[in-house]
Amino acid sequence: MMLLSVLQANASVMDVEANLRTIDDAAQRASQAGSGLLLTPELFPVGYAPLRLHAELDPSTLPGIRERLAGIARTNGIGLVYSLPAPAAGSEGRSWHITATLLDSAGNEVLNYAKVHLFGPEEHKAFVGAQEPPAVVDFNGIRTSLLICYDVEFPEAVRAAATRGAELLLVPTALSAGFDNVPQVLIRARALESQLNVAYANHSGHEDIYNFLGGSVVAGPDGSLLAAAGESATLLFAEVGTESVKAAREEVPYLRERRPELYEEWDN
Numbered sequence: 001m002m003l004l005s006v007l008q009a010n011a012s013v014m015d016v017e018a019n020l021r022t023i024d025d026a027a028q029r030a031s032q033a034g035s036g037l038l039l040t041p042e043l044f045p046v047g048y049a050p051l052r053l054h055a056e057l058d059p060s061t062l063p064g065i066r067e068r069l070a071g072i073a074r075t076n077g078i079g080l081v082y083s084l085p086a087p088a089a090g091s092e093g094r095s096w097h098i099t100a101t102l103l104d105s106a107g108n109e110v111l112n113y114a115k116v117h118l119f120g121p122e123e124h125k126a127f128v129g130a131q132e133p134p135a136v137v138d139f140n141g142i143r144t145s146l147l148i149c150y151d152v153e154f155p156e157a158v159r160a161a162a163t164r165g166a167e168l169l170l171v172p173t174a175l176s177a178g179f180d181n182v183p184q185v186l187i188r189a190r191a192l193e194s195q196l197n198v199a200y201a202n203h204s205g206h207e208d209i210y211n212f213l214g215g216s217v218v219a220g221p222d223g224s225l226l227a228a229a230g231e232s233a234t235l236l237f238a239e240v241g242t243e244s245v246k247a248a249r250e251e252v253p254y255l256r257e258r259r260p261e262l263y264e265e266w267d268n
Helices: 016-032 050-056 059-076 120-126 149-153 155-163 181-194 243-251 260-267
Strands: 002-008 037-039 079-087 096-103 109-114 136-139 142-146 168-172 197-201 204-207 210-213 217-219 225-228 234-240
Touching: 002 016, 002 197, 016 037, 016 059, 016 079, 016 234, 037 168, 050 120, 059 079, 059 096, 079 168, 096 142, 096 168, 109 136, 109 142, 149 155, 149 168, 149 181, 155 181, 168 181, 181 197, 181 217, 197 234, 217 234, 225 234
Parallel strands: 002 037, 037 079, 142 168, 168 197
Antiparallel strands: 002 234, 079 096, 096 109, 136 142, 197 217, 204 210, 217 225
16 A cells, blocks of 8 residues: 555746745655655646747756756655656657656656647647557556546546556646536546546646646545545545555456457447
C-alpha cells in the first residue's frame, strides 16, 4: 500500500515562482503525512492558458523549471507528477506537446507521457497531439502509468494502460466548471471497467479565461470513491495498492475475457 496525495489548487498563469511555491508547500505537507507521491494538475507550474503559453513561454526556461521540480521531489523525499509543455520531436521547438512526468523521491525521471487527445480549439492551436501509448513503470511496488486530462475520457486510453499492466493511473487535469460528470461518473467508471486505481488532479478557481471545477478524485479498482475534493484548494490523501486490483480482476475478469480480435472485426 502507498499513501498518495493529490494537489488541487489555483495556479498563477506565467508566475512560475508562485506555482512552484504551491507545489513545494504541498510536497512538504504530503511528505510529513507519510505520502509516497504527490500528483499535481495539468500544466500547473506555468498555469493553464494554452494560447498565452504559446505566445509568451520561452522554451529555453523549461529545463530550469524541470530542475526546480526535481529539487522539490528530492528535498521533500517524495515522488512527484508534474505537467509541462515540451517541444515535439523533430519540430525544432516550433510545436509543443502537453506532457506529464513522474519523478521518484530522489528527483529522477522514471516515466514521461505526452497527451494524445487535445481538448478544445485553444489546445489544438497551441499544441500537437502525441501518438505514443501510455507506458508503465514499477513505482513503490505499484505498476503505474500516466494519462492527461481529456485522455482519460476515452476508454481506449485507459484500457491501453491496463493491458500493459497498470494498477495505478495518474491523471493531471484542467477541467472546467460544468463538467461534474467527468470526475463523479466517468473516472469511477474507468477505474471499474479497467480495474485499477485512478487519481485525477484538477485546478481550482479562475485562470486566464477558464473557471475550473475542482472536484479532484481518487477512485479504486471496484469503482469506489477513495477521496474527493470540493471546489476549493485542498490536498487529498488516499491509500492505493495492488491487493484491491488483484481482487477486482479475480472477481470479474474483464481484462482476461476481452476479445480484441473480435472488436477489430467490428471496427472494420
